Amino acid sequence: MNIVADSNLDLASRIKTFFLQFSVFFVMMIYPLLGMTWRHQYPLVSQEVLLFFATISALSMMLALVTLACRPWLANVIVAVCMTLVMVLQFDLLFEGAALTFAATVLVALVLGRKLHQFVFVVFVALIIGSFIDGQSVYAKNISQTVKTDKQSTLAPVVHIILDGFIGPDGLPPQDLPQSFRSEMIEFFRKNNFEIYNRAYSHYNATQDSLTHAFNFTNDSDTVYGKSTVFHTSLSVSQNRYFEILHRHGYAINVYQSQSFDFCQAVPDSNDRCLTYTIPNFETLRENVSNPVLRFRILATNLFNQSTVISMFLNTRMWLLNWGTSNYQPKVIEQIGDDLEASRDGVFFAHLLLPHAPFVYQHDCQLDYQSEPWERFPRRGMETNTRDERIARYVRYLPQAKCALNEIGRLFDRMRELDIYDDAFIIVHGDHGSRISLHRASIINQNLLTPEDYRDVFSTLFAIKSPGGEFREHTETVSLNVLMKRATMGIAGQHQPDSQPGVVREVTPFVYLFGQFPLLRQDKDIFASP
Secondary structure, X not given: OHHHHXXXXXXXXXXXXXXXXXXXXXXXXXXXXXXXHHHOOOOOOOHHHHHHHHHHHHHHHHHHHXXXXXXXXXXXXXXXXXXXXXXXXXXXXXXXXXXXXXXXXXXXXXXXXXXXXXXXXXXXXXXXXXXXXXXXXXXXXXXXXXXXXXXXXXXXXXXXXXXXXXXXXXHOOOOHHHHHHHXXXXXXXXXXXOEEEOOEXXXXXXXXXXXXXXXXXXXXXXXXXXXXXXXXXXXXXXXXXXXXXXXXXXXXXXXXXXXXXXXXXXOHHHEEEEEEEOOOOOOOHHHHOOOHHHHHHHHHHHHXXXXXXXXXXXXXXXXXXXXXXXXXXXXXXXXXXXXXXXXXXXXXXXXXXXXXXXXXXXXXXXXXXXXXXXXXXXXXXXXXOOHHHHHHHHHHHHXXXXXXXXXXXXXXXXXXXXXOOOOOEEEEEOOOOOOOOOOOOEHHHOOOOOHHHHHHHHXXXXXXXXXXXXXXXXXXXXXXXXXXXXXXHHHHHOOOHHHOOOOOOOOOOEEEEEOOOOOEEEEOXXXXXX
8 A cells, every 4th residue: 555655656746747847948948939929029829839839848848758767967957958058049148158057057956956947947937027028118119219399400301221231233243134133223323313333332241340430431450340249249330420420510310220230329419319120020921921830930040040159050951940031121111201201300310121131022022931942052141152052142132122222212202292302312322242152251261252252242332312413323443431421521511422622532442351350451443353
């Protein structure tokens, strides 16, 4: 009788331990998913999220059975490993952060022993509650806003649009399809009375380096992006002479930016408004993807891509990470139009993640997740391609670039309706090229880089419209930082930018290759070779 009672007690204890361990693994692994869905206001009651719940439940059950069969110390090690991976995923910890997290968890496990599971369960329940509270913030956050006065300004309004990754006309490949788009691009700016610089380029291949130097009119070999990566700081333009000069001349600056890159911290006193949009854009996912399994894979891609370390490991394993959700938020265009209508002066500055990857927009800005799947490529990285991959990616890139022009064209039409288009300064430019290259623009590839590589990486769009301006094509090879200084002087003086005397010029075109501090300078006209 005692043997039976002891057996029943042992079974009940094991069942209790199993459910405790299952609960620990489940709340641990569900935490990043809930954080992502709440942050992007994605519905939990959907087929794809329920599929996530089922997958996580199965994994939790498997891990609970494994730990139940292990010695207590080994079960605690498994919990520590899982907890480390979850924290790496949720907080984008790099290798040293992961090592510290694992060491701390093991230390806690040594202290708590068999009570580790209860402790971890309580910690993650608290984290989930905190994630829910944080996720209730509005999708578009108005970080700061001052009350506009009724004072009428005599300054011409400025609309400044950055199209991320938009290659310039003379940087496009020589094939028929890119050259057809080149004609469409030039015609677009002709129709809208812009001056376009066909051979504009950036000295740098990274957004942070390119824009930091362009907005401060510098061209040195310092790598802001490299330092941000090494020291794990957020991407931003921390100093901004462009904003400072316009603010000093009486302009209030309205900023529309994504979470990925901050322009507002540099000159906070100049900001009349700073709108920050979360990325990626999940709003259109359920509207444009009918297959719940495909939606599951897209969500999984974005979930794992939250972690630099995990995405680096999985990017070459195409069984899962082969889809991405659009980073562009179409609401930005409507918001700028509404704000222009409310206040017809000031600077309206927007960083649009178009034609930035993933290339899921068609030329008419309709989302397409189905055709030309990324599974045909052995890797997701765009800066190293075979010739066939490069062509295939350009086939996806060009419609998204057309979409970008269509989107800013919508804004121009709204400005005409408001009768402010003709009197406005409008700047449209990229930060670097498409970066759909055969080789990365790094020092180790210095002897491999082709003329095509240089143009793919460094050629970028620059077009400007002045009040009463007319269409003009410029064929000089000129850098983004020089063009930004010309434009700034023109806006500050309320004159045509090119009419300003003494504007800086760079005698020898050059670019920088990454891979060291400081960057390696290459004296090279990227448009000189056919």
